[in-house]
Amino acid sequence: MPQTPQSSPLGLNTYQGPWQAQQVKHLLNRTLFGAKMADINYFSTKTVVQAVDELLNVPTTQPSPPLNDYTTTNVIDPNVPLGSTWVNDNTVDGTLNFHRILSYKRWLISNWVGQERNIREKLTVFWSNHFGTETEAIAYPTLIYKHHQILRINCVGNYKQMLRTVTTDPGMLRNLNGYLNTKTAPDENFARELQELYTVGKEGGTKYTEDDVKTAARALTGWRLDANFNAIFDPARHDTANKTFSAFYNNTTITGKTGANGANETDELLNMLFLKTELATNICRKLYRYFVYYYIDNNVENKIITPLANAFIANNFEIKPILKLLLQSEHFYDTLYIGCQIKSPVDQVTGFLRQYEIAFPDAITNTVDAYSLYNNMLNQLVSMGQNPVDPPNVAGWPAYYQSPDYNELWINADTLPKRNKFTDLMLETGYTKNGKKIMVNTINFVKTISTNPADPNILINDLFSFLVSTEISPTLKTTLKSQILLSGQASDYYWTNAWNAYLTVPTTINFNIVNTRLKSLLKYIMNLPDYQLQ
């Protein structure tokens, strides 16, 4: 039994090994939220390089924006009718903003569930976690939407460009008090996280000083929000003195500027930060932990992190090239890493919904019902410990940064049973809104994922290889077949007969004979700890 995590000696060379369901599923589990059978089949026909290229090819068109799903006799939105988008309508009405934030989260889940075959949604969640904004801190839903759109649009683009945009994004200015950062009362909040989280980081003993935080804050003074929530630079609030940094930054001095030129100090500050190799190392470590595994030893540092960071710098901080290197590397496909990631609640819930191809009502034509059902999913995520776009602190979710446990932090005696309850519930009753029901259709599911559901051996093998990433013992498979599908009988044909009887004569009783057994089997599989891994 392994006593510690292990690292692979393999590096960033392009993977040359077999390209089968196991590897395809591994790639899709890490770049999408779970994989549908059709996704696995689709990418199985590609090479690893083609598959990675296609997943990294993020479309420029954006999902249609979140809609008003909240107008009732008690909640009146004067400017935005039910079913229309609120993203261009600023308001300070607390009730409306409360409902709009919920609407935003429901919409977000609809994008995850309905994601296309590219990395955008998964990567946007990474960047949301990276920048760690909270809805309560930004407060205005229009700004929340704008902030996350920056991340979505730039997700595989240029990191320098993204960070520059985020630095003076109204949402971020509110989130870390940048809009209150003035020469008379400097606010260090953003300047600190800029260095600690977004650029050079502190892992491995980064040596920027407390004075560097203060100095960076001074360079960033002057940004504020106008009455329409636009970010503007106010020279009157800008500290025009020179800013000199510590030896860590080679004693760089940013010359104090007056008037509109004061805003250029923001660019100069970022330029200085991007000269530090620690920045690339910090970002690459974070990406590695998100896409591969949290365990980074000297071996991973030398074989993966350093070359990846060098490539990041060489490519002028373009994100796509380093993700390509990582995701098509022989390191990534080492069996050591297959199925070793504990699913986040978003992975768990969204992945489940996609695996079972749970069909929600159309969010545009049937907004209220669709958003209501997405809200059920939102409540599940909250109860499992991941309220979307509301991480517990500015560093994001502890499961992505807290040494030494990392993603094990998602799992405890409270959350694990909730995960099991969720999958049980989706098999037993699901959720219903105005006659629209979301729940597992066991028959369609096994027809979709199994080559021959009439054969209990094939069915169980297919279910396990589709639903879990770990190896399941033949003993357990035999037990499940005999105890569940055969109800204790010795001969396989009893299941075959029951399945065929239902297909031929789909009476209620024939349906129930098959359905109850499939439900028990699926519950069992998803209650295995193995189902929590991807």
Next chain:
Amino acid sequence: MKRRNFIRNSLALMTPTLIGGTPIHVLQDHPLLDSATLATSANDKVLVIIQLSGGNDGLNTVIPISEYSNYYKARTNIAIPENKILKLTGNDATGLHPNMTGLQNLFNDGKLNIVQSVGYPKPNFSHFRSTDIWMSGSDSDEYLNTGWAGRLLNNENPGYPDNYPTAEKPDPLAIQIGSLTTLTCQGPTVNMALSISDPSSFYNLIDGTDATVPNTNSGYELSFLRSVAKLTNQYTARIKAASDSVKQQVTYPNNYLASQLKIVARLIKGGLRTKVYMVNYGGFDTHSGQAVASDTTTGVHANLLKVLSDSIAAFQSDMSGLEIEDRVIGMTYSEFGRRIKSNDSGGTDHGSAAPLFLFGKNVRGGVFGNNPNIPATVNVNDNVPYQYDFRTVYNSILQNWFCVSATAQTEILTKQYPTLPLINASVCGSNDKDSTFAKEALIYNYPNPFTSVTKIEFKTKGGHTLLQLLDGSGTIMRLLVEATYNYAGMNSYNLYGSGLPTGVYYLRLQNEDKIYVKPIIKM
């Protein structure tokens, strides 16, 4: 120290073992209970249900000696030689398979009740469907998505599983061993049974071993997940403590069923307040080669019956040794019996009614009901018609063992059923009126065989009286009489043969707790 290691180590302190494989699975939000105080409530009644999967051949289990020549004719290639049949004290008409000495001894000690021909109207010959019918307690053409024991436990624990376990109910309401969750204990919202889902995990728990994981990071995380999964099961510590507290047991035979029953005995003695235990033993689907041709007392079916008989005998002896036999009874059942006529491959195909065993100090010893009638000429599709609806057995357990009120009985079984005197009346302080089963003939008919009409005379003691005509497969063809008489005496009915194909039929009379079945022939 890594927090993970801390968890692992503190886990090891609380309970010296880790469950291997899958955890015992209970869906609740409660912290682990203090396992220091295990309850010992000597008055709690326990039912142990032994499911014989596959459809046990009742006619070679409980052999109708009084019908021996027809029995032998119908299934010569598997018939047990008459001189090998085990005798039952005080009952010459009926005997047991030669391998069932254990149950023979129990019978002679007055601790075994053989209920004849238990089944249900309109028998279904599918394993799955008939198993579901037995587990749910539904009619043949009705679908119930809850189990009969699930409804019993839900009736007594209406809020389950919210806020369970409680101080009074600190243990699983039911435990299923050696099998995954079944319909029997399915309640309206959740399954009321704690299922030992991975058969090895339970033995791992009891034995203190751990299941292996692969030497990968996935294996590393899996062992972490399993340790948390174990923490989430608040019953684990109590089960382990109960099991550990029992140091001495009788020697059990070395087989799968006995090993399950041995654990059940420990858990009961160890103080769990669990009411229902379910164990499972499979392999009874003997379509071919059920007996060795050269010696029909040996073979697959003989081995199955030996395991069954020896295991129950050991369990009962353990109950006595552990001084808990006052509060434990057991029941066997199989989803159906098998055909009267054997097939050419030395086996028997799916049938309908079959005998059922109740065992324990508090069951009434004896043979309840008549031997099935075996016609001189048997067709391949002929079946043992049912004398007792299986739900009358359930109802008797509810009323006379669990002391459930009449209202609750009807709720649990969804309909009213008669109670049979199978359990000692003193248990629930009930006043069992009809303690002996009348062996007298209750139906006469003339002529027999008949072509156009036969006159049936039937005897009633008054009260609810039902007279049905069943075909050879046990399916109800006609309801002849259903009436409530306020007097005892003879009544008659003319049965016309038009519309009935020629063949063997059965008249089934049910008058309160009395049941009588008589074969008739239409020419």
